[in-house]
Amino acid sequence: MFFDTHCHLTDPKYNDKDLELILKKIQEDNIFCISMATDLNEIEKLEILSSNKNVYFGFGIHPYEAHKYYPISKYQDLLKNSFLKYKQNQKLIFIGEVGIDLYNQIETKNQQTEVFEYFVYLASEYNFPLSIHTRSAENEVINILKKYELKKHIKAVFHCFVSDSKDILNEILNNNWYIGVGGVITFKNKKNDYLREILLNIDLTNVLLETDSPYLTPEPYRGKTNYPFHVKIIYEYISNLRKIDLEDLKQTIFNNLKKITDNF
Numbered sequence: 001m002f003f004d005t006h007c008h009l010t011d012p013k014y015n016d017k018d019l020e021l022i023l024k025k026i027q028e029d030n031i032f033c034i035s036m037a038t039d040l041n042e043i044e045k046l047e048i049l050s051s052n053k054n055v056y057f058g059f060g061i062h063p064y065e066a067h068k069y070y071p072i073s074k075y076q077d078l079l080k081n082s083f084l085k086y087k088q089n090q091k092l093i094f095i096g097e098v099g100i101d102l103y104n105q106i107e108t109k110n111q112q113t114e115v116f117e118y119f120v121y122l123a124s125e126y127n128f129p130l131s132i133h134t135r136s137a138e139n140e141v142i143n144i145l146k147k148y149e150l151k152k153h154i155k156a157v158f159h160c161f162v163s164d165s166k167d168i169l170n171e172i173l174n175n176n177w178y179i180g181v182g183g184v185i186t187f188k189n190k191k192n193d194y195l196r197e198i199l200l201n202i203d204l205t206n207v208l209l210e211t212d213s214p215y216l217t218p219e220p221y222r223g224k225t226n227y228p229f230h231v232k233i234i235y236e237y238i239s240n241l242r243k244i245d246l247e248d249l250k251q252t253i254f255n256n257l258k259k260i261t262d263n264f
Contacts, residue, residue: 003253004033004231006097006131006159006180006210009049010042013214013225019049025229026054032264033211033228036097036131036159038062040079043086050091056263058094058131059083060119063101063112070111072118083122093261095123096131097159103135112137117144124148129155129260131180138168142175149175155260160184160212164194173206178256182210183218183226186237199241204252209234 009019026033035050036058037043046057059082061069069075086092098119100112123130134141138158145154158172161179172179185195199207211218211234213226218233235253239246257264 001254002029002031002231002235002250003209003257004031004211004213004228005157005208005253005257006182007033007035007213007228008038008215009033009035009055009228010037010045011214018225018227022227022229023049023052023054025227027052029229029232031229031231032056033231034058034094034131036060036094038097039065039068040082043082047086047089047091050089056091056093058096059086059092060094060096060098060131061115062097063099063108063116063133064105066112066115067108069115072114076118079118080122083126087126090263093129093263094131094157095119095128096157097133098130099133099159100137100140101133101135102137102140106136113140113144116141120144120148120154123156124152124154127155129157131157131159133159138163138165142168142171145175145177157208157260159210160216162195169198169202173202176206178206178208178260180208180210181238182212182234183216183222183230185234185241186218187222188219196241199238204242204249205256207253208256209238209253 032054034056037060049055050057100116148154157178157180159180211226211231213228217224217226239249
């Protein structure tokens with residue numbers, strides 16, 4: 001089995017024909033994908049899609065949408081009740097996509113931070129893993145996670161990890177969190193050599209693989225629409241990079257997921 005641990009099947013870039021192709025191909029190729037929500041209005045469609053045995057889903061508010069749910073005191077009952085409703089479905093296995101983005105949305109920092117912290121509270125309260133979006137805000141995210149770590153361990157994946165800070169990487173690894181690695185690892189530009197260096201040197205027990213489709217399409221399809229079935233390219237790339245057997249890599253990623261959730 002292959003696992004795409006972060007994609008977006010409800011993204012408007014996909015039309016009905018695209019979805020039909022995706023669902024057919026992931027079944028043929030034995031790929032399981034976790035489709036993340038970016039707003040509440042996606043959750044119902046995600047639950048419907050999860051009736052396909054190869055599709056799981058996440059519950060979250062993307063930082064770009066966080067301002068709609070601020071102040072959180074006005075929306076926390078809505079969010080909690082909605083989460084508890086969908087939590088009854090065993091195909092809901094992540095809280096995500098949530099986080100803080102100070103690269104594109106610095107003007108909404110306060111709104112993002114307050115909404116993200118509420119999702120960390122939910123993750124802690126209900127023992128759910130987080131799929132975290134963070135750009136230029138890794139320290140802010142880590143500080144919030146560590147605040148809740150004082151009570152109990154938080155299971156977290158830093159989705160689409162691209163930080164070149166050794167301190168940030170060490171904080172993630174030392175707290176037994178995960179990095180999500182996607183198509184960026186295949187990009188041939190030199191600025192991504194540091195990411196390849198990380199993947200060559202860290203223990204893969206702290207790694208999950210993803211596509212973030214329809215975005216961040218791996219080589220040789222860069223610039224075109226991405227799909228969950230392209231996760232096979234990422235597996236094969238890392239297998240070659242690390243000079244490890246593809247089946248061993250698949251087993252490692254599966255074991256990592258099992259540490260996060262029992263729903264597979």
